Every structure is written in structure tokens, then in C-alpha cells.
Amino acid sequence: MAWLFADPVGHYAVAGANPGGDGKYSGEVTVEKTGDTYKVVWHVGDDTFIGTGIGAKDFIAISYKSGKDTGLALYAEQSDGSWEGYWTYAGGTQIGTERWVRK
Numbered sequence: 001m002a003w004l005f006a007d008p009v010g011h012y013a014v015a016g017a018n019p020g021g022d023g024k025y026s027g028e029v030t031v032e033k034t035g036d037t038y039k040v041v042w043h044v045g046d047d048t049f050i051g052t053g054i055g056a057k058d059f060i061a062i063s064y065k066s067g068k069d070t071g072l073a074l075y076a077e078q079s080d081g082s083w084e085g086y087w088t089y090a091g092g093t094q095i096g097t098e099r100w101v102r103k
Contacts, residue, residue, distance in 0.1 A: 008053070008060050008075070008083060008100075009033050014042060016098035019088055029100055040064065073098070 008031045015026045027044035038053035040062050051064030062073045071092070075085030083100040
């Protein structure tokens with residue numbers, strides 16, 4: 001099968017809202033190509049989240065962890081080159097939102 005991959009590689013300003021709308025946050029995210037996958041690193045306040053992503057032409061899906069917390073995120077590329085998506089913690093019942101703007 002021939003895949004048409006998204007190209008999220010880069011450095012971004014990130015802003016989002018926690019699941020259930022419980023607080024907003026901002027920081028930075030970096031996406032690197034690692035073979036067929038992507039390494040995604042978020043720096044939000046004093047926290048660092050590290051994820052592994054896979055994608056196709058319309059999206060990138062990322063599993064991530066920070067300490068004992070793990071979760072899942074899904075982003076779609078927007079026409080302006082930003083990425084918008086949704087995320088949750090493992091076992092979560094609500095979703096948060098997030099937007100990446102290329103620096």
C-alpha cells in the first residue's frame with residue numbers, strides 16, 4: 001500500500017485546553033522524523049511529554065507519556081500549516097483540544 005504521509009516535522013508554539021475544559025496551557029512542541037514514525041516532544045511549563053506518532057496524508061496520531069501518565073492524541077493539518085487536534089489521558093472519559101502553530 002502506498003502511503004501519502006503528512007509532514008508535521010518542525011518546531012511549533014502550542015496552546016490547548018485540558019480535558020473537560022479544566023484549564024488552558026501553552027508551550028512548545030517539536031516533531032522529528034524517525035524512520036516511518038515521528039518523535040514528538042512537548043514542553044509545557046515544567047512538564048515534558050514524549051510521544052511516538054504515525055500518520056497519513058490527513059492526520060498524525062500520537063501516543064505519549066510523561067512520568068506515569070500516558071495518553072493518545074490525533075491532529076489534522078490545517079490550510080494555514082498549523083495542526084489542530086484532540087487528546088486524552090489513558091483511561092480518560094473526556095478530551096482536550098490543542099493547536100500547533102509553526103515557528
